[in-house]
Structures are given as structure tokens and as C-alpha cells.
Amino acid sequence: MANNSDAGKQKPNRPSTESKNHHVFLSGALSGIIEGLTIQPLELMKTRFQINPGQPLRLLPTARDILREGGVRQFYRGSLPEIVGLIPRATAALSTLEFSRRELRAAGGGGQLGAGAAYLSGALSGVTEGLAFAPFQVIKVRLMAKEHLGRYRNSWDCLTQVVRQEGLTALATGLGPTLWRNCIWNSLYYGSMYLLTGEG
Template identity: 35%
Template sequence: MTESNEQNHNTQPPTKKAAIPPHMKAVSGSLGGIVEACCLQPIDVIKTRLQLDRSGNYKGIVHCGTTIVRTEGVRALWKGLTPFATHLTLKYSLRMGSNAVFQAAFKDSQTGKLSNHGRLLSGFGAGVLEALAIVTPFEVVKIRLQQQKGLSPELLKYKGPIHCARMIIREEGLLGLWAGAAPTVMRNGTNQAAMFTAKNAFDVVLWHKHEGDGKVLQPWQSMISGFLAGTAGPICTGPFDVVKTRLMAQSREGGELKYKGMIHAIRTIYAEEGLRALWRGLIPRLMRIPPGQAIMWAVADQITGLYERRYLLNAPL
């Protein structure tokens, strides 16, 4: 009888680890997004201006930033902060929450383990969802605000984010807020698939941190993992980001649109400006995205790590 019990015990499937609920992942991401937006908005403004510069007015990152400050004032470096901060908060909330939901769906039903394939698909799904639901309309408004030069309200077409959104809908229809959706989907889906997979890998390799083990990373550890995970995406998705910006910035006010879609925009930019133009703004993207991921993950990991240690470490499985 004892031997039979032992055999039954040994053949039982391994127990699943308790997972951090999606809503906690969403909260951690939204708080990380707020901190990131406030710190890195000037770099985003410079990146947008460089990507929209067809005549070579700006000689580089430093020249662009000093020109903006000299001609428009320091406040101009934080143009579009309201939609940018709101956009990041909602984006990270949806990204982290939906990624957790997708990961739960792809986990092995017996062991609760997630394969690398499942992690990639979860990240891509979260990126596509955030691109369509949040990123595209918010970035359209942000880019339209950022491309305006000057600080005098009477000289600006768009007076603020709400006014900008209303003007776009009135002049271009509701779909005008989703200009550049295709390259945004490709950029965000690829970015998040790589980022979530890389972040998990760096946590395991560098710090021996596994989800569910109750270990809380130090903020500097999270920043290193987040920074490294955030470097590959901008290099791989540079053309999608440039095309996205060009498509979002153009309006129907002057008549026909210069770019008809993602493929047409890539061909046109390549023909008129050369191959390097498809990676224009890459350096400020690398100055913004990896540090942004470092900041976001430093905040998010502290929140999820403390929750994990307090509620899951000794939780019944």
C-alpha cells in the first residue's frame, strides 16, 4: 500500500507556479510609463524633427536640440508631452497586461512553463494590440503637434491634443487618426516580441531571476536588463518607424497625399533620399528607447517583484 502511494505520488504532474495577475502587470507598466515620459520627452521631440527634416535644416542631434531651444524656447522640447505621457501610460498598461494574458494562454497546461516560441508570440500579439488600440492615434496627434514650429498659439494650426484630434477627424475623417497603422503594427509587434523575450533571457542569464521565485531585482539590475532588451528593436524596425512618422505627419489639407501607404512610402523615400534616410532618427531612437525601457522596467520590476514576494511566494499552488 505504501509502495503504491509512493508510485502514485511520483507519477503526479508537476505543480504549476502561481503567476502575477495581468492587472498587476498593467499597473506596473502604467507607472513606469509616466516616469519614462517625463524623463525622455525632449529626445522624442528631436527624433521626430530629424525624421521630418527633408531639407537638411538640422545637422545632427545636438544642433537640432540647440536650434529648437534657441528659436522656440526650452518648453518646445516638451511639446506633445500630454499625449506622449498619456500614450505611454495606456500603452504600457495594455502591453504588460495583454502580454500576461497571452502568456497564460500559451503556457503548458501541466507545468505552467512558457516556451520561447510562446513568449515571442505573446510579445508580438501585445505589440499588435497596443499599436491598433493606442499607439497609432496617440502618435498621430503627438507628431502633428511636434512638427509645428514656434510657440505663439495664434500661429499654430493645432492648439493642443484635443483640438488636434478634432481637426484631424474633421478634415480627414476618423481614419485619419490611424494614418500609418500598418508600419506601426509591424514596428510594435516586432519590437515587443524581441523585447519581452530578451528581457526574460537577460534576467535569467545575468541575475538568475525567474518569474515566481520571489526574487526582487535591484533597480539597477532591472535597468541593465531593460536597456539591453531595448537595443535590438530600433535597429531592426528603423524603416517602419520613419515611414510611420511620414505617414502620420502628412495631411490632406494641401491636396493629394505624397505617400499612398507603407510600401509606397518606403520606395519613395529610398528613391528620393537614399537608403540611409530609412534609418533617419536612429541615434535619437537609441538614445530614447533603451533608456526608456531601463526606466520603465526599473519601476515595473519593483512593483511586480514586491507583489510576487508578498503574495505569491508562499501562496497555495
């Protein structure tokens, strides 16, 4: 006789793909904000180093110069575009990743993705991520640059001045290298994670 002790028990529901993606998005956005705020002072100094046309800068003198410009708060100049840009950045990357995986899986007969398709879907997510985040990066760098001190009151003022004086294409400055970087990184990261975990 069959044991009825488990008859009333239900198997726990596994989280849906939509719920899982929602949690991934939220955790990714939160970790991105924490990361951005943590490394922002170093990011500011790195940007100063990269766009300095004269003699190479040194870390401690540059930090002292930034403190003299506006105190500790000055180290976080340009952080708002970075944080706000995390939303379209994460949305573009994850939605493209899921869409491309779904389409590539359907094209392959509905089974697991092969290595090529897994890496391709990651690379495609890097394209939309770069396109979505590029304008925020441009505004961030403009605010960080020492030669622009006093030119822009805030992020919105910087955006309006750039568009008015240089056109919308100025918001795509540096897009080429950004797309290459994102495609390579996203392809390796998301492709490898998919192949290692078998999830998608």
C-alpha cells in the first residue's frame, strides 16, 4: 500500500527565471553603487592622471590638490552620473543577455547553449551595456577633469552644455574602446559562468 504521509506535501517552488533575474539585477545594482562609492576617489585621481597633458602626476600631491579644491566632497565629483547610469547599464546588459540566450537556444533546437553561443550572448550584452552607459561616462569624466573646474555647476548643467555646444555625438566620445572592452569582458564572464553552472 502506498504511503500517504507525503500526499499533502507540496514540492517547494523553484524561483522563476523572472524572479531570479530581478534579484540579480537588484544585487548587481546595489553592488555597483557600493563599488562606485568605494573606488570613486581613486577613479577621480586615475582620470586626472590620464588626461594630464604635462608631467606625470603623483598620487599624494594629486590627492592634496583635490582636497584643496573642495575638501573630501571633491573626491566624489562625478559620482552621480556613474551611480544613475547603473540602472540603464544593468538593464541593457541583462535584458540583452537573456534575449540573446533565448533566441540562440531556440535557433539551436531548444537545448543547452554551446560554448560559441554562450560567449556570443555575453558579447552582445556588452554592446548594449556600452551604448546605454557611454553618455554617463562622458559626463562623469567632464566633471572630474581639473580643467573643467568651475565650468559646470552639476551633472545636469554639464549635460546641457555638452549637448548645446558640441552636439549629441559628444556623448559617444570614447564609445569604440568601451564597446571592445565590454564585449570582451562580458563574453568571457557571462559565457564562462553559463558553461560552468549550466544556467541561463
